[in-house]
């Protein structure tokens with residue numbers, strides 16, 4: 001069976017005391033199994049909310065609409081048991097906030113070993129093995145520690161084990177390389193790549209790191225204010241960006257001269273293109289009309305009226 005995750009017209013609105021937050025707006029995206037899809041965009045653009053929607057981890061005050069299909073099932077309508085099975089046996093998550101995902105009162109080994117199957121000893125050995133793959137080079141020592149005794153980068157790698165269960169079909173990694181030094185970064189990068197290529201694992205990688213995105217990902221979607229503004233092959237999207245926002249992200253990298261984009265306005269933009277207050281190309285028609293995500297060349301989509 002096709003193991004793709006098909007997201008169609010996904011919207012997420014949070015109803016909070018201070019008002020509504022429309023975090024994801026009509027996103028349609030197919031995550032193909034066997035390739036690595038990257039999700040990039042500034043802080044607050046809706047990346048983690050999308051991951052939570054796939055895993056049905058959104059809070060009760062989130063209003064979710066649209067569809068997320070996986071193996072013939074509608075995830076958004078699945079019952080509790082199915083959702084539990086989905087998280088345990090199908091789609092693993094490497095969460096963005098390792099501290100929130102680790103139990104502060106338990107040592108690392110028992111809480112990571114319970115992701116794996118087998119006898120106590122087998123689980124321990126698999127855990128140590130995977131810790132080493134993730135650059136935790138002294139696993140016995142790490143396993144004995146409590147979360148507060150680990151650095152941020154070590155905690156990040158410890159929670160990575162949550163996504164490494166053998167039987168998982170999919171792994172969603174939310175900022176898997178954040179805060180890692182170069183050596184460890186390389187190790188984590190290689191284990192993600194190996195897991196995708198040889199571990200028969202579909203993968204969605206959420207990151208701020210465009211260098212990681214271009215090296216690791218096959219496909220890429222760029223989110224801006226909860227909307228996809230550009231998508232396609234990672235090398236093409238970042239090699240020849242067509243949306244002014246993607247260009248802005250690239251121009252702000254140190255190796256490209258750190259040209260900062262115009263700051264995001266505090267007020268939400270209503271009507272027309274949401275990026276226009278920051279856009280160097282914005283013209284009159286960008287105010288009147290909200291652009292669709294249109295296919296420009298094969299497999300490439302852009303949401304802009306003025307792209308070339």
Ligand SMILES: Nc1ncnc2c1ncn2[C@@H]1O[C@H](COP(=O)(O)OP(=O)(O)OP(=O)(O)O)[C@@H](O)[C@H]1O
Pocket residue numbers: 014016021023041042043044045046047048049050059096208
């Ligand atoms: N539980 C929640 N309740 C209310 N609003 C939320 C909640 N979670 C996220 N949001 C809001 O939804 C929007 C998208 O948040 P999200 O965490 O998906 O951003 P992100 O792209 O993952 O950012 P970052 O790169 O900083 O992790 C933000 O405006 C955020 O404040």
Ligand code: NI
Pocket residue numbers: 047048049096174
């Ligand atoms: Ni996030």
